[in-house]
Amino acid sequence: MNTDKYGVGHDPDCYLGTDVLKNLLDLRDERDLNEAERYLTEKCATQFEFQEPPYSLATLKDIHHTLFSRIYSWAGELRTVKISKGGNQFCIPERIEPEATKEFSRLKAAGWFDGYSREQLVVACADSYGTINVLYPFREGNGRTQRILFEWIIVNAGYKIDWWAVDQQEWVAANISSFHGNDHHLNQIFERCIGMPIQEDVHS
Helix, strand or coil: CCCCCCCCCCCCCECCCCCCECCCCCCCCHHHHHHHHHHHHHHHHCCCCCCCCCCCHHHHHHHHHHHHCCCCCCCCCCCCCCCEECCEECCCHHHHHHHHHHHHHHHHHCHHHCCCCHHHHHHHHHHHHHHHHHHCCCCCCHHHHHHHHHHHHHHHCCEEECHHHCCHHHHHHHHHHHHCCCCHHHHHHHHHHEEEEHHHHHHC
16 A cells, blocks of 8 residues: 555545645645645744733634735644654554643743753753654644744744744754654754843843
8 A cells, every 4th residue: 555745644634646645735846735735824823912821722723824824724623633754653643632632731830941951942842742742733834833833932932933944854863863762853953043131131
């Protein structure tokens, strides 16, 4: 049986004979779909305003829906198929909700990292980002959705954040390393992207 890029075999979510996800724009070419995704999600991302905690899986669903509702009919809905990339199996669909609840409870117990030093925040964000990435709750668009959530977490903790210093390939490589238990590369990304304390910047 042939498998698509997500390792799910004959995929009813894709156009027949392709690994292109069915979409509201009816784009059948992967490059065209990727370009449309990039354009529309960047445009939708400008609509977000900072949201204070508490955060939850419902927060991720809301973010995903806002980003992708013009592209996919299932925007904001949890995936229902098993997915693997490069031989790495993400969380099975049945475990997404309980595992997400566990991680968000951990974040709540940590006070959403409020009061953390910058060094503590870098390590904590890398660890939590890697954990949520393994959940891979949505069929597509997980990285973009997570980055908005962590932008809010970091701003709520009192720090500036800028993702532009990292390209897509670096995100992918860091997430693969984290999947195998090594958060070093995610640490490097958050070290580069988390800026100075917001209040210090305001009063400087």
